[in-house]
Amino acid sequence: MSRDEALDPRLQFLHDRRTVSRLESPGPDATELTALLAAADTAPDHGLLHPWRFLVLDEDDRARVSAAYADAQRTRDDDAGLVERAASKPLRGPCVVVALARTVDHPRIPHWEQLAAAAAAVQNLCLAATALGYASAWRTGWFVEHDMVRAALGATHDERIIGMIHLGTPRE
Numbered sequence: 001m002s003r004d005e006a007l008d009p010r011l012q013f014l015h016d017r018r019t020v021s022r023l024e025s026p027g028p029d030a031t032e033l034t035a036l037l038a039a040a041d042t043a044p045d046h047g048l049l050h051p052w053r054f055l056v057l058d059e060d061d062r063a064r065v066s067a068a069y070a071d072a073q074r075t076r077d078d079d080a081g082l083v084e085r086a087a088s089k090p091l092r093g094p095c096v097v098v099a100l101a102r103t104v105d106h107p108r109i110p111h112w113e114q115l116a117a118a119a120a121a122v123q124n125l126c127l128a129a130t131a132l133g134y135a136s137a138w139r140t141g142w143f144v145e146h147d148m149v150r151a152a153l154g155a156t157h158d159e160r161i162i163g164m165i166h167l168g169t170p171r172e
């Protein structure tokens with residue numbers, strides 16, 4: 001049985017979530033973003049450690065992060081096309097939410113469970129966006145591990161950037 005044949009209509013919105021690379025306005029407004037982040041926060045969280053944090057980037061943030069992506073690219077290869085492409089990444093689509101995970105030593109709850117909880121929160125965010133009629137793209141790559149990008153996003157030494165979540169309306 002194919003995935004489509006197995007679809008129960010009550011689960012339609014889960015099947016509707018697909019990565020959409022080309023996004024345009026409108027994205028979620030401030031009220032909708034608050035609702036999306038509240039939905040993300042309902043993720044199963046063993047020990048209630050809340051090992052995630054979300055940052056909604058405003059235009060200034062995105063410009064700063066774009067410059068950091070370009071700088072990070074230059075440390076690897078300063079080809080003008082690659083630098084331009086790197087700089088464009090955080091500017092794609094009308095809205096970017098950054099997901100950060102922070103796991104701690106805990107007597108009962110290993111790091112991997114805390115990371116799994118943070119990933120569940122990200123998936124909640126993406127599914128909630130789908131439910132509100134928006135598309136999403138969960139992006140990572142080596143950029144999010146780079147010190148320049150981490151600094152531009154204000155990641156603390158014990159936080160891992162686990163996603164740049166682009167939200168918006170699918171471009172025709």
Ligand SMILES: Cc1cc2nc3c(=O)[nH]c(=O)nc-3n(C[C@H](O)[C@H](O)[C@H](O)COP(=O)(O)O)c2cc1C
Nearest residue numbers: 017018019020021119137138139140141142162163
């Ligand atoms: C932790 C994580 C990191 C991801 N990073 C990227 C990424 O850097 N670039 C990308 O195009 N997709 C990324 N994705 C999305 C997957 O590529 C995507 O979900 C997969 O291709 C299946 O497509 P679908 O989401 O439409 O089902 C990531 C997904 C996860 C869970």
